[in-house]
Amino acid sequence: MEKNDVVVVGAGISGLSFAHYAAKAKKKVLVLEHDKRIGGSFHSASGGLAQAGFWIELGAHTCYNSYRNLIGIMEDCGISGDISPRAKVPFKLWSGGKVKSFVSQINFLELIFSLPRLIVRSKEGETVRSYYGNILGQGNFKKVFSALFSAVPSQNADDFPADALFKKRERRKEVLKHYTMKNGLQAITDAIAAQRGINIKSGVEILELKQVGADFLISTSNGDFLTSKLAICTSVVSAPKLLETSFPAISEKLNNIKYQKIESFGVIIAKTASGLKPFAGLVPLHDDFFSAVSRDTVPHEKFRGFTFHFKPDLLSETQKIEKICDVLGIAQEQIVEQYQRENIVPSLRLGHYQLISELDALLQGEKIFLSGNYFAGLAIEDCVSRSKAEVARMLS
Numbered sequence: 001m002e003k004n005d006v007v008v009v010g011a012g013i014s015g016l017s018f019a020h021y022a023a024k025a026k027k028k029v030l031v032l033e034h035d036k037r038i039g040g041s042f043h044s045a046s047g048g049l050a051q052a053g054f055w056i057e058l059g060a061h062t063c064y065n066s067y068r069n070l071i072g073i074m075e076d077c078g079i080s081g082d083i084s085p086r087a088k089v090p091f092k093l094w095s096g097g098k099v100k101s102f103v104s105q106i107n108f109l110e111l112i113f114s115l116p117r118l119i120v121r122s123k124e125g126e127t128v129r130s131y132y133g134n135i136l137g138q139g140n141f142k143k144v145f146s147a148l149f150s151a152v153p154s155q156n157a158d159d160f161p162a163d164a165l166f167k168k169r170e171r172r173k174e175v176l177k178h179y180t181m182k183n184g185l186q187a188i189t190d191a192i193a194a195q196r197g198i199n200i201k202s203g204v205e206i207l208e209l210k211q212v213g214a215d216f217l218i219s220t221s222n223g224d225f226l227t228s229k230l231a232i233c234t235s236v237v238s239a240p241k242l243l244e245t246s247f248p249a250i251s252e253k254l255n256n257i258k259y260q261k262i263e264s265f266g267v268i269i270a271k272t273a274s275g276l277k278p279f280a281g282l283v284p285l286h287d288d289f290f291s292a293v294s295r296d297t298v299p300h301e302k303f304r305g306f307t308f309h310f311k312p313d314l315l316s317e318t319q320k321i322e323k324i325c326d327v328l329g330i331a332q333e334q335i336v337e338q339y340q341r342e343n344i345v346p347s348l349r350l351g352h353y354q355l356i357s358e359l360d361a362l363l364q365g366e367k368i369f370l371s372g373n374y375f376a377g378l379a380i381e382d383c384v385s386r387s388k389a390e391v392a393r394m395l396s
């Protein structure tokens with residue numbers, strides 16, 4: 001039976017960054033991924049247009065120079081030279097069947113009266129609704145900002161802890177403030193996976209996971225694996241299921257975290273097909289999607305691409321295509337390529353960080369390690385930072 005120093009379950013950025021730090025510490029790492037492709041929410045789809053250098057992001061689309069740990073990994077992998085700028089195109093609103101500017105929808109009188117509260121108001125113990133409603137005005141929040149903030153985690157963000165949505169992080173000022181990669185963000189997860197010391201097996205179903213003496217036995221559709229250190233880096237839905245038998249208390253704690261499914265639908269069209277002016281993202285005020293993310297941030301001579309992040313379980317495939325055609329002002333026949341993807345994202349609530357510290361207390365002294373987007377927050381850097389901290393615990 002194959003024995004590795006570390007087995008990581010899940011090959012999204014959380015699992016792959018865990019694998020990276022473990023391999024850097026000279027551990028022999030095996031990553032087991034359920035899907036056929038690796039990357040999880042890093043999904044740059046190009047299909048038949050790869051030759052033309054065209055891709056669209058079905059998931060994560062933007063990184064920042066404050067993502068210091070991620071940049072460090074990219075430097076280790078030798079791909080920081082592929083960091084590419086994003087064109088300065090605006091974010092717009094979609095309301096009443098029309099594209100509108102944010103400014104046109106804001107009540108400035110209410111904003112001016114509310115903003116001074118910013119000085120005295122702390123985010124601690126506040127939800128997005130209570131904090132931003134107070135400093136931007138309840139009317140403005142309801143009309144514009146609730147939709148705008150909900151576009152960030154692709155779910156209604158009103159009840160998120162206010163300090164979980166936007167975080168201040170120290171920047172690497174010599175790196176572009178916000179960026180993508182030459183061939184899309186999936187180039188990052190692909191590069192991590194290609195490193196020496198990391199062995200990836202994809203399309204693997206975990207059948208059973210149990211402790212055998214000091215080791216873990218992982219029975220899968222591709223055979224059994226033995227390891228002394230196990231990292232679970234899946235979504236918040238899978239992790240408690242995997243831990244149910246061997247770590248029931250941890251599993252139970254994880255079951256308290258709410259989550260949401262996002263149904264993403266990406267289309268590629270000819271550059272001339274839609275009359276909409278270039279935009280980075282479109283945020284609807286009242287509609288069946290949370291946002292439409294555009295590839296206009298990396299203009300291409302022949303194509304444009306858009307990914308609509310739909311509210312879950314509302315529209316059929318046909319209805320989604322109709323919605324997309326309606327917004328873009330195109331006929332269905334003008335879609336050159338289309339892609340669909342589902343992601344699970346956590347829905348953080350007040351008290352989340354208390355729950356995480358209780359979870360971490362349960363993990364102390366165990367040889368099981370947990371990473372994912374349900375710890376500090378959903379942002380890529382939150383995932384990488386969690387993996388880094390867990391590898392440090394593993395090595396200590």
Ligand SMILES: Cc1cc2nc3c(=O)[nH]c(=O)nc-3n(C[C@H](O)[C@H](O)[C@H](O)COP(=O)(O)OP(=O)(O)OC[C@H]3O[C@@H](n4cnc5c(N)ncnc54)[C@H](O)[C@@H]3O)c2cc1C
Pocket residue numbers: 009010011012013014015032033034035038039040041042058059060061062063154204205206233234235238242262264309343344345371372373378379380381383
């Ligand atoms: C639409 C969207 C847009 C986003 N945009 C941005 C952005 O622009 N910038 C930013 O900073 N963040 C963004 N985020 C957030 C960020 O991309 C994600 O939080 C992060 O990529 C999640 O990584 P992860 O590895 O924790 O989870 P995932 O990417 O979900 O990866 C988990 C992996 O585990 C695998 N898995 C699950 N169960 C099992 C199992 N039982 N056995 C084996 N494998 C399993 C899955 O197949 C998957 O590959 C976005 C998220 C989404 C969904």
